[in-house]
Every structure is written in structure tokens, then in C-alpha cells.
Amino acid sequence: MKTNLIQIETTNADDFKNEIINGVITALKHFEEHSKNNSEIILSREEAAKLLSISLVTLWDLTRKDKIPAFRIGNKVRYKKSDVLNALTQKNQF
Template structure:
């Protein structure tokens, strides 16, 4: 058989309790949001990885480099892309409602 426990609150009105609870929840939610927004460790992607992400050809990758859509980095003979810049390269298309 389950035992039920009762919590008694003294010297606090239901509205004060509600406000304190809301404030605590807001603080916890804010902490969680800040944790999820922390920068991911910087990752460098190859041309092939970028092509796979966008499902495009290597020729398109070269074309996007020339057009400035992507920003490649070179170290020796290697070409790499910063993962965060790949995400930033995506641009939002505003939704247009047609009547």
C-alpha cells in the first residue's frame, strides 16, 4: 500500500508559493538554455563531408567557394571548413503566403 505524504507550508500564501515556484522554474529553464547554447567544440570538415551534409557534388563545393557562399581554410594541401560557418552559410527563406 502506498503511503501519502503531506507537505504543510506555513507563513506563505498560495499566491506567494506560486510566484516562488514560477521564479524557480524560470531559473532552471534559463540554466538549461544557457547550457545548450554553449559553443560546441570547433570541428573542421573536409570537402567531402560538406558535400555529404548538403548532398551536393564536389563541383558545387568548388563553385560555392568561388562565389563566397562557403569559406574554405587551407593548411598545406588540405582544405577544411569550420562546422559553425557551414551552419551559418544556410540562409533562411522567408515564407510567402500566396492567396
């Protein structure tokens, strides 16, 4: 595990605050870019159900009703992470 060492000597409170804010903004942008790149991850039924915090039976019911798109690879059912997340956001719209 890499540890970063920060040494504070001659800085005022405003500069220190701005440095922290800029670090947080940079980390959030990196997280956003990383999550966009990972949206095409293929999930198993178990992973999709865990992501949505639902049972496998509920996931199967939503898949059967075409609320969450799925596809088969051989005899296995798989889900695209982006499709699962899109189905979740569509369901939460009032």
C-alpha cells in the same frame, strides 16, 4: 552500452508524465550545449559536402563564389562546421 532501469511502483499518471517531459527537456538542453561546442569542428571537403547533401562540384562552386568560407591547410581545403551551417541558414532566409 549502459542500460538504465526504471521501476515504477506508486506514482500517478501526471507525475510520470512530468518526469518524462523533464527528461526530454534535459536531453535537449544537453544536445544544444554539445552542438554549440562542436561548431568549431574542422571539416574536409567530403564531410562538408555530405553535411549539406551536395556534390563536391557544387561545394567548390559555392566556395569559389565566397558563399561558404574555406581555408587551406597545406594543400588541403578545410571548412569550419559553424561557417558551413551559417552559410546554410543565410541561404534559407527569404
